[in-house]
Amino acid sequence: MDKIYYLASCDTCRKIIKSLPNTNRLVFQDIRQDPITPEQLEEMYRLSGSYEALFSRKAQLYKSMDLKNKNLTEADFKKYILEHYTFLSRPVFIIAGKIYIGNSQKNVNEVIAVLS
Known part of the structure; x- marks a missing residue:
């Protein structure tokens, strides 16, 4: 099952989705309305090899929680992504067993x- 994890309120995500061909083969999951599960995050981890690769340092919470001044571990990245959708680098596509992270x-x- 090919999937996109995105944020419906994100202009960048909407612009990217508009540019895609054959979106009917994708299952769309708005991560604000339908948060990612630990199992989904594990699948992303398996495909990417790292929670850090899935983590967004552009998130406003990253700055407001002063995370840039902390030494975050893979366990920390996982915890923050599961705690709040804004920490997932978006969009994330899983197509034919391959992951594409970010914009x-x-x-x-x-x-x-x-x-195509």
């Missing part, structure tokens, strides 16, 4: 190519 142009281009 870099390279990632978006790869997702478009895979969905």
Whole structure:
């Protein structure tokens, strides 16, 4: 099952979704309305090899909680992602057993190519 974890209120996520072909093959999960489960996060971890790769340092909570001045471990990254949706780098695509994390142009281009 191909899936996208995104935030419906995020302009960047909406723009990326608009640019995608064949979105009918994706299962959409708005992580604010339907938070990711520990099992879903484990699947993302297995595919990415790291909780840190899934963690967003751009989150406002990252700054307000002063996390940049702490030495975060993989367990910390996992805990924060499960605690609040804003810590997941978005969007996250899982397509044909491969994960694409974040909104870099390279990632978006790869997702478009895979969905075409």
